[in-house]
Amino acid sequence: MSTQNPAPSSAGSWNTIPDAIFNKTAYRGIIAIVLAILFWETATRLSFPVIGKIPAPSSVIASMNNLVRDTYYWESWLVSFKRVFLGFIVAQIVGIPLGLLMGIRRYFRDLTFPIIEVMRPIPPLAWVPTAVIFWPTPEMSMTFVTFLGAFFTMVLNILGGVRNIDIRYVRAARSLGSSDRDIFWRIVLPATLPSLFTGMTVGMGITWEVVVAAEMIASRSGLGFLTWKSYVAGDFPAIVIGMISIGVAGYISSSLIRYAGSRLTPWLKVI
Amino acid sequence: MGRNRTDTVQLPATLNSGNRGKPSVGQLRIEEVTKIYSPKGANVLALDHCSLTIEAGEFCVIVGPSGCGKTTLLNAIAGFHDITSGEIYLDDQLLCSGKKNTDPGADRIVVFQQGALFPWYTVLENVIYGPIVQGKTAAAEVKSSAENLLGQMGLAGISHNYPNEISSGMRRRVEIARAMMNDPKILLLDEPFRALDALTKSVMHKYLLDVYDSSQKTIFFITHDLEEAIFLGSRVVVMTTRPGRIKKVIEVDIPRPRDYRVLSSDRYLELKREAIEAVHEEARKAFEAGERELA
Amino acid sequence: MPPINALPKKALPTPNVQISSLGLMSYRLNRWLASSRPYLMLLGLSLFIFAWYLCTEVLKLPRFEKVPGPAVAAKEWFSRDPVYGISIFVPEYYQHILKSVLRVLEAFGLATLLGVPLGLFMGWKKTFKDYSFPILETLRPIPMLAWVPLAILMWPIREAAIIYLTFLAAFFATTLNTLLGVESIDEVYFRAARCLGAKPRHIFFRVVIPGALPFIFTGLQISMGVSWFSLVAGEMLAGEYGLGYLIWNSFIMVQYPIIVIAMVTLGFIGWASSAMIRFVGNLLMKWKVREAAL
Numbered sequence: 001m002s003t004q005n006p007a008p009s010s011a012g013s014w015n016t017i018p019d020a021i022f023n024k025t026a027y028r029g030i031i032a033i034v035l036a037i038l039f040w041e042t043a044t045r046l047s048f049p050v051i052g053k054i055p056a057p058s059s060v061i062a063s064m065n066n067l068v069r070d071t072y073y074w075e076s077w078l079v080s081f082k083r084v085f086l087g088f089i090v091a092q093i094v095g096i097p098l099g100l101l102m103g104i105r106r107y108f109r110d111l112t113f114p115i116i117e118v119m120r121p122i123p124p125l126a127w128v129p130t131a132v133i134f135w136p137t138p139e140m141s142m143t144f145v146t147f148l149g150a151f152f153t154m155v156l157n158i159l160g161g162v163r164n165i166d167i168r169y170v171r172a173a174r175s176l177g178s179s180d181r182d183i184f185w186r187i188v189l190p191a192t193l194p195s196l197f198t199g200m201t202v203g204m205g206i207t208w209e210v211v212v213a214a215e216m217i218a219s220r221s222g223l224g225f226l227t228w229k230s231y232v233a234g235d236f237p238a239i240v241i242g243m244i245s246i247g248v249a250g251y252i253s254s255s256l257i258r259y260a261g262s263r264l265t266p267w268l269k270v271i
Numbered sequence: 272m273g274r275n276r277t278d279t280v281q282l283p284a285t286l287n288s289g290n291r292g293k294p295s296v297g298q299l300r301i302e303e304v305t306k307i308y309s310p311k312g313a314n315v316l317a318l319d320h321c322s323l324t325i326e327a328g329e330f331c332v333i334v335g336p337s338g339c340g341k342t343t344l345l346n347a348i349a350g351f352h353d354i355t356s357g358e359i360y361l362d363d364q365l366l367c368s369g370k371k372n373t374d375p376g377a378d379r380i381v382v383f384q385q386g387a388l389f390p391w392y393t394v395l396e397n398v399i400y401g402p403i404v405q406g407k408t409a410a411a412e413v414k415s416s417a418e419n420l421l422g423q424m425g426l427a428g429i430s431h432n433y434p435n436e437i438s439s440g441m442r443r444r445v446e447i448a449r450a451m452m453n454d455p456k457i458l459l460l461d462e463p464f465r466a467l468d469a470l471t472k473s474v475m476h477k478y479l480l481d482v483y484d485s486s487q488k489t490i491f492f493i494t495h496d497l498e499e500a501i502f503l504g505s506r507v508v509v510m511t512t513r514p515g516r517i518k519k520v521i522e523v524d525i526p527r528p529r530d531y532r533v534l535s536s537d538r539y540l541e542l543k544r545e546a547i548e549a550v551h552e553e554a555r556k557a558f559e560a561g562e563r564e565l566a
Numbered sequence: 567m568p569p570i571n572a573l574p575k576k577a578l579p580t581p582n583v584q585i586s587s588l589g590l591m592s593y594r595l596n597r598w599l600a601s602s603r604p605y606l607m608l609l610g611l612s613l614f615i616f617a618w619y620l621c622t623e624v625l626k627l628p629r630f631e632k633v634p635g636p637a638v639a640a641k642e643w644f645s646r647d648p649v650y651g652i653s654i655f656v657p658e659y660y661q662h663i664l665k666s667v668l669r670v671l672e673a674f675g676l677a678t679l680l681g682v683p684l685g686l687f688m689g690w691k692k693t694f695k696d697y698s699f700p701i702l703e704t705l706r707p708i709p710m711l712a713w714v715p716l717a718i719l720m721w722p723i724r725e726a727a728i729i730y731l732t733f734l735a736a737f738f739a740t741t742l743n744t745l746l747g748v749e750s751i752d753e754v755y756f757r758a759a760r761c762l763g764a765k766p767r768h769i770f771f772r773v774v775i776p777g778a779l780p781f782i783f784t785g786l787q788i789s790m791g792v793s794w795f796s797l798v799a800g801e802m803l804a805g806e807y808g809l810g811y812l813i814w815n816s817f818i819m820v821q822y823p824i825i826v827i828a829m830v831t832l833g834f835i836g837w838a839s840s841a842m843i844r845f846v847g848n849l850l851m852k853w854k855v856r857e858a859a860l
Binding site (some may be wrong): 024025028029030031032033036050051053054107110111112113114115117118119120121122123124125126127128129130132133134135136205208209212213216217224227228230231236239240242243244246247248250251254 | 630693708719798816
């Protein structure tokens with residue numbers, strides 16, 4: 001007498017229709033975006049005050065066609081990606097051990113935390129001139145500034161992650177006979193992984209911000225430079241394409257990290 | 272049987288049933304209620320044609336293993352979910368059926384398992400919440416009667432504390448006070464003492480019994496703890512494991528007022544034996560089926 | 567059996583349940599000062615500044631030759647007649663600070679005014695969120711500075727473009743965090759409120775808003791940080807006053823010590839603005855402060 005097929009209940013209409021395909025939320029989202037694009041197009045045609053100055057979707061699509069065929073466009077992608085990953089990876093190499101050490105050893109944290117807290121509010125871009133003065137090549141200064149952006153986020157997130165580890169896990173491990181090394185590699189590290197990946201995801205977003213800015217200010221290649229150059233050259237639709245490309249690139253990078261994160265932390269999946 | 276009258280809960284006159292004689296409101300009639308959930312397409316029969324009549328002023332306890340549908344029934348009465356078929360009447364007025372659902376309201380207030388005192392309001396602000404949002408009286412008047420109620424319920428002195436600052440036992444009492452402030456027709460309690468330790472629990476039992484004795488409210492109490500059920504209830508309803516059906520109704524004819532001495536009386540042990548027989552089989556089935564609580 | 571005189575001779579003090587936040591702060595401050603922590607922190611900071619000084623002015627290490635050292639910068643900062651024209655005694659310094667601060671306030675204020683209600687509403691009404699969230703999520707990954715050229719196109723006045731950029735960054739952070747805040751409220755509070763007879767407007771003002779406040783203030787702190795980030799970038803690219811402009815201009819004019827001064831000032835003001843938000847948050851969320859105390 002367990003599973004007879006009942007008449008549909010008065011609440012909700014999910015009984016008979018599969019959720020995945022006819023999802024109301026997805027529909028509404030698509031409608032919203034379509035409406036927004038239509039509004040954008042109308043605003044340009046009718047010369048609305050602010051939004052009207054944005055190049056029209058139609059011209060953007062036309063420009064897209066041309067750009068996609070241009071190797072220069074894809075080269076810019078590569079250049080930007082390289083910069084982003086370089087700065088990002090350096091930030092991880094320096095930031096992760098530092099963050100972990102700060103989390104575990106209190107004296108070390110007390111020593112280094114003020115330095116970090118004092119430097120953190122300074123926006124990474126404010127470092128550009130100093131970086132240019134210091135580093136021999138522009139590329140290295142850009143990597144440095146990119147590094148700074150992601151570095152602070154990483155350290156802070158890891159610190160938070162380590163400090164939030166429930167002391168009971170450590171105690172349980174000790175009573176099961178763990179040495180200090182065991183505790184570090186088998187308890188602290190896995191427990192910090194979620195915060196690590198959150199830090200990486202946020203850090204990745206910041207990295208892109210910084211790279212784009214740095215490219216606009218002080219570079220002759222990359223997606224940021226492409227966008228700026230289009231403005232200077234008067235090719236306005238290309239600006240929008242540049243922006244969208246950067247957005248997409250950033251989204252891809254963050255998704256990669258999020259994916260890697262979810263694979264490496266399978267225990268976080270909620271059933 | 273000398274009892275220390277100073278630590279008994281005495282509700283203010285408006286809530287004290289002494290003024291009203293035998294209770295006439297709060298009769299609950301549950302008729303052939305069936306509830307089918309369909310999470311992710313699989314149809315789950317949570318309640319299967321349950322029928323029960325709870326008289327006005329009765330303390331009715333529902334007992335059953337995890338997943339038997341007791342919370343589902345409470346949610347239906349409270350108005351959080353609807354039911355697939357059947358009817359529920361409150362004082363001969365249709366509360367919900369397969370087609371109709373009444374919104375949650377102050378005539379049937381729920382005291383939740385994990386506690387739902389608003390953490391951003393003080394104890395006093397929590398207690399006056401109901402009358403204020405119902406627009407019944409101005410804040411000033413309500414405050415004094417709320418202080419009065421808190422005093423009568425042994426909670427004087429914490430009115431300006433936040434829920435996070437007081438103990439869990441006190442929090443439960445404040446939540447009961449908050450409910451009583453609105454003079455509901457029935458009080459719905461969803462395993463309210465589950466998270467408390469045994470000693471606090473026994474104090475809370477006496478406390479709830481005092482409130483019940485004073486106010487004679489209809490109480491619909493859910494628990495998985497048999498001893499608690501028999502100690503508190505006038506009737507104990509045993510439910511089967513999923514799909515939930517009413518397996519047995521046990522009349523608890525131990526006289527009131529009850530105190531801890533009841534726990535070792537012969538009648539109590541007899542009833543406990545009877546209940547264990549009924550529940551244990553269901554509990555074992557539920558365990559083997561690996562049931563988890565549905566909403 | 568313990569000796570009788572081991573028992574306390576006088577009654578144990580009754581715990582004072584009502585603690586004022588000020589009393590709490592001074593208690594914690596005293597304990598902090600008594601521990602070794604503040605001294606270690608000072609030591610760390612001093613070591614850092616000393617290392618910087620060594621590298622730039624004493625040892626004159628190869629890479630560091632052009633980098634301004636702390637002594638030079640400090641001398642300039644506190645001199646009455648600065649070589650490059652910026653010190654705490656020069657009004658121009660404060661003009662730059664004021665300009666930046668005003669810009670941030672304007673952008674941040676606007677972002678908060680628009681973002682918080684929007685986030686609250688999105689969290690509260692799922693239908694509304696279904697329509698608006700996709701648009702936000704599509705625009706959000708675009709780095710703030712990628713907007714610069716477009717912003718210059720959109721706004722005829724340069725100043726408006728800078729504020730717009732700063733506003734955008736803050737707006738996304740605020741809205742998202744507010745949304746998260748509302749969604750973090752346990753369902754049970756909504757149910758309890760409905761049981762007690764609350765109507766939708768009561769639920770909005772007495773459950774949604776207080777419940778989301780902690781996240782809102784976290785979001786505001788983040789959004790303040792992001793505002794400064796965008797503002798500096800905007801000023802470096804296109805401003806005529808302000809700390810970001812000062813940094814860039816000093817770089818071009820080879821007045822390097824000013825860069826350090828401006829950076830330190832930026833850091834301090836950034837920290838101060840976040841601290842102020844935290845302070846206001848603590849005022850509004852007394853229950854959190856007391857909870858943290860226990």
